[in-house]
Amino acid sequence: MSEYDYIRDGNAIYEKSFAIIRAETDLSRFSEDEADLAVRMVHASGYVGAAEFFDFHPDFVSAARGALKAGAPIFCDANMVAHGVTRARLPANNEVICSLTDPRTPEIAREIGNTRSAAQIHCWLDRLAGSVVAIGNAPTALFYLLELLRDGAPKPAAILGMPVGFVGAAESKDALAENSYGVPYAVIRGRLGGSAMTAAALNSLARPGL
Amino acid sequence: MSEYDYIRDGNAIYEKSFAIIRAETDLSRFSEDEADLAVRMVHASGYVGAAEFFDFHPDFVSAARGALKAGAPIFCDANMVAHGVTRARLPANNEVICSLTDPRTPEIAREIGNTRSAAQIHCWLDRLAGSVVAIGNAPTALFYLLELLRDGAPKPAAILGMPVGFVGAAESKDALAENSYGVPYAVIRGRLGGSAMTAAALNSLARPGL
Numbered sequence: 196m197s198e199y200d201y202i203r204d205g206n207a208i209y210e211k212s213f214a215i216i217r218a219e220t221d222l223s224r225f226s227e228d229e230a231d232l233a234v235r236m237v238h239a240s241g242y243v244g245a246a247e248f249f250d251f252h253p254d255f256v257s258a259a260r261g262a263l264k265a266g267a268p269i270f271c272d273a274n275m276v277a278h279g280v281t282r283a284r285l286p287a288n289n290e291v292i293c294s295l296t297d298p299r300t301p302e303i304a305r306e307i308g309n310t311r312s313a314a315q316i317h318c319w320l321d322r323l324a325g326s327v328v329a330i331g332n333a334p335t336a337l338f339y340l341l342e343l344l345r346d347g348a349p350k351p352a353a354i355l356g357m358p359v360g361f362v363g364a365a366e367s368k369d370a371l372a373e374n375s376y377g378v379p380y381a382v383i384r385g386r387l388g389g390s391a392m393t394a395a396a397l398n399s400l401a402r403p404g405l
Numbered sequence: 406m407s408e409y410d411y412i413r414d415g416n417a418i419y420e421k422s423f424a425i426i427r428a429e430t431d432l433s434r435f436s437e438d439e440a441d442l443a444v445r446m447v448h449a450s451g452y453v454g455a456a457e458f459f460d461f462h463p464d465f466v467s468a469a470r471g472a473l474k475a476g477a478p479i480f481c482d483a484n485m486v487a488h489g490v491t492r493a494r495l496p497a498n499n500e501v502i503c504s505l506t507d508p509r510t511p512e513i514a515r516e517i518g519n520t521r522s523a524a525q526i527h528c529w530l531d532r533l534a535g536s537v538v539a540i541g542n543a544p545t546a547l548f549y550l551l552e553l554l555r556d557g558a559p560k561p562a563a564i565l566g567m568p569v570g571f572v573g574a575a576e577s578k579d580a581l582a583e584n585s586y587g588v589p590y591a592v593i594r595g596r597l598g599g600s601a602m603t604a605a606a607l608n609s610l611a612r613p614g615l
Contacts, residue, residue, distance in 0.1 A: 335418070387452060389451060
């Protein structure tokens with residue numbers, strides 16, 4: 196009979212995980228709040244090397260936390276991001292919205308000649324001002340958000356630019372960091388990113404500490 | 406005014422992404438079907454280096470595909486995994502089930518002295534035989550599944566062992582690969598894994614080709 200030796204207590208697993216990440220990751224260039232955020236994101240990725248690609252605007256953590264406390268909605272480009280947000284951590288029972296399956300989205304996608312991930316942003320425009328936008332999947336969504344901001348769309352309080360992938364992901368995040376139209380941002384440079392790190396970032400922002 | 410130069414067509418993005426991954430990833434140790442699976446998983450991770458950690462039992466792809474075609478349910482340890490499955494790709498309108506929020510789960514967790522991720526497996530036992538089990542988050546769920554199989558639980562058709570993290574993840578996947586109680590498995594060795602790669606694997610298994 197095999198005996199399996201493992202920790203069965205969730206909190207003990209978290210604590211040990213965070214200790215390992217802090218021991219193995221160079222967090223010296225981050226503020227204390229940013230370091231907490233980085234630890235959570237590394238935790239979701241399973242890869243301490245990811246931290247070197249994190250780039251946080253100096254006002255990002257305070258802007259995102261302030262918006263969430265004030266009840267801002269969280270707009271997500273992918274259902275996996277939305278479903279990764281731990282509702283119990285949110286400070287103001289914030290709405291978490293992904294509009295991929297909104298009935299308006301496919302028609303808008305055809306009209307604008309872009310993906311549904313990008314098109315869904317039109318469903319957010321009425322409440323985009325002061326919101327938290329989390330792009331964890333589609334570079335097209337991040338590029339299109341930038342196009343809308345360029346053309347005068349209402350400004351979110353903070354943007355998480357964390358799409359993953361091989362085509363456009365790195366470029367979209369570089370574009371956000373180069374000109375975010377005054378909106379504080381967090382990006383993961385290069386190809387890494389994705390729904391798990393994005394949701395982890397939102398969960399970190401939702402409640403200070405680990 | 407900034408001009409953003411990017412591909413706006415979803416299918417073109419997929420095709421270019423897969424071509425880049427095939428060019429950069431050593432897939433020579435995989436069968437053709439396994440290579441398609443590996444490409445999808447790399448795509449979800451944004452990291453071609455992940456492929457060296459993939460370990461597929463030789464019967465895994467055929468066992469998982471056969472089960473899905475026959476209508477097997479997919480049991481997932483995390484909501485993010487379940488919500489990453491593209492329903493339209495499933496061959497038999499398969500049920501995709503995560504029981505973290507099942508009302509029985511917290512009580513079972515207390516009884517067995519384990520996490521809710523592990524405890525939820527008791528909700529699956531009636532239909533575990535011939536199912537596809539996808540563990541993309543919690544090492545405790547994978548370890549506990551192995552304990553139940555050791556003690557005579559019904560056998561799934563295939564197990565995706567892909568929890569991510571720093572405490573128990575690598576060990577749980579090594580344990581599955583060492584003795585899967587006769588069930589074909591796929592694992593990602595080491596710390597990497599997670600809901601995105603797990604959902605991508607399920608989406609690849611659901612429909613042959615890319």
